[in-house]
Amino acid sequence: xxxxxxxLDFWPSPFGMRSRIALAEKxxxxxxxxxxxxxxxxxxxxxxxxxxxxxxxIHNGKPVCExxxxxxxIDEVWHDKAPLIPSDPYQRAVARFWVDFVDKxxxxxxxxxxxxKGEEQANAKxxxxxxxxxxxxxxxxxxxxxxxxxxxxDVALVPFYTWFYxxxxxxxxxxxxxxxxxxxWVKRCMQKESVAKSLPDQEKVYEFVLQLKKLFGIE
Amino acid sequence: xxxxxxxLDFWPSPFGMRSRIALAEKxxxxxxxxxxxxxxxxxxxxxxxxxxxxxxxIHNGKPVCExxxxxxxIDEVWHDKAPLLPSDPYQKATARFWADYVDKxxxxxxxxxxxxKGEKQATAKKELIxxxxxxxxxxxxxxxxxxxxxxxxDVAFIPFYSWFYxxxxxxxxxxxxxxxxxxxWAKRCMQKESVAKSLPDQQKVYDFxxxxxxxxxxx
Numbered sequence: 001x002x003x004x005x006x007x008l009d010f011w012p013s014p015f016g017m018r019s020r021i022a023l024a025e026k027x028x029x030x031x032x033x034x035x036x037x038x039x040x041x042x043x044x045x046x047x048x049x050x051x052x053x054x055x056x057x058i059h060n061g062k063p064v065c066e067x068x069x070x071x072x073x074i075d076e077v078w079h080d081k082a083p084l085i086p087s088d089p090y091q092r093a094v095a096r097f098w099v100d101f102v103d104k105x106x107x108x109x110x111x112x113x114x115x116x117k118g119e120e121q122a123n124a125k126x127x128x129x130x131x132x133x134x135x136x137x138x139x140x141x142x143x144x145x146x147x148x149x150x151x152x153x154d155v156a157l158v159p160f161y162t163w164f165y166x167x168x169x170x171x172x173x174x175x176x177x178x179x180x181x182x183x184x185w186v187k188r189c190m191q192k193e194s195v196a197k198s199l200p201d202q203e204k205v206y207e208f209v210l211q212l213k214k215l216f217g218i219e
Numbered sequence: 220x221x222x223x224x225x226x227l228d229f230w231p232s233p234f235g236m237r238s239r240i241a242l243a244e245k246x247x248x249x250x251x252x253x254x255x256x257x258x259x260x261x262x263x264x265x266x267x268x269x270x271x272x273x274x275x276x277i278h279n280g281k282p283v284c285e286x287x288x289x290x291x292x293i294d295e296v297w298h299d300k301a302p303l304l305p306s307d308p309y310q311k312a313t314a315r316f317w318a319d320y321v322d323k324x325x326x327x328x329x330x331x332x333x334x335x336k337g338e339k340q341a342t343a344k345k346e347l348i349x350x351x352x353x354x355x356x357x358x359x360x361x362x363x364x365x366x367x368x369x370x371x372x373d374v375a376f377i378p379f380y381s382w383f384y385x386x387x388x389x390x391x392x393x394x395x396x397x398x399x400x401x402x403x404w405a406k407r408c409m410q411k412e413s414v415a416k417s418l419p420d421q422q423k424v425y426d427f428x429x430x431x432x433x434x435x436x437x438x
Contacts, residue, residue: 065316073311089292090278092295096291
């Protein structure tokens, strides 16, 4: 059933991290291939001709594109271990809603924080914190968004933690000061091997962001 | 099992149409509540506090937000009739990919066709046709994206057909001339009662667009 599994990825991508975590949670061996996004491989262009983006999960030669689709696919194929998505349709709809919320908000707002300055950056920081607070509200007193164990929303959201230090340095603010419950949740997730080994070091991500800023001529 | 199903909706919304079609395909009785988006009801704001948008599906008092999440929910709860999503995980992933592609492209690019003029509009028209051609290619020789019967991608995409006439008039072009296979597919879908009774008249949608253009001061 395992077959041949390849993940085309890029180390700082929070989207790639989602699939890394899902595969690790299920204990599935796979080949990790690092892409150079300025020089995309033929394989990537062949496997994701529509968007030409990573991550791409290739299972027995067949591509699955888009990180949330990959996580659902992994959960469905390897359904007997560490289930990520609830079985109840309503709880499933709620989990999908919050993953969609993360997709709609976190990446774009985070990007604005490191790419902009002045009023635009201030607005982005404000909205970003509001979104994290909403997520904190959804987490409530649960250990994870998935309840007692890591679930779909946890897997979708925790990768962005690796970018928090970069956002904080670029935006000159503290996410922990505003959202302590969120950081507490993150630290719980990071205690899990599947998460810890899938996420790069925050300092490395910050250096990467600084390089990007230089490349794009952003102060 | 007495079910109370309510759909908070807005008649020209292609997103609302998706849920209307899914409910009709399954033969589910529900209460359709038309929202005035300039004066949103207390119920809408209570049921979708995060986005404050329609459609909202309320099942036995519990809200499900986001149209694609609603369609999947409807398919999972009322799974014994007219299945929309394939059962095979890979086919499911493929269906989700194309529904996601429709979500990423059609509404935004279509919006640019009726909202802009000159070069911006020309670019938008070109992009729209490219997008539709890619979807035509995915359809291939199948009667529906779902194969022999209406599926997830058909439900996600067909609502935008009700906007084609408006886009053609605003952009002064013919979608059928460029994408005949797609229009043939759309007409096939329209022969189904679930689709025909869920989509508004194209002329009505065009009149609505004209009103919006006037309202936003677009020529």
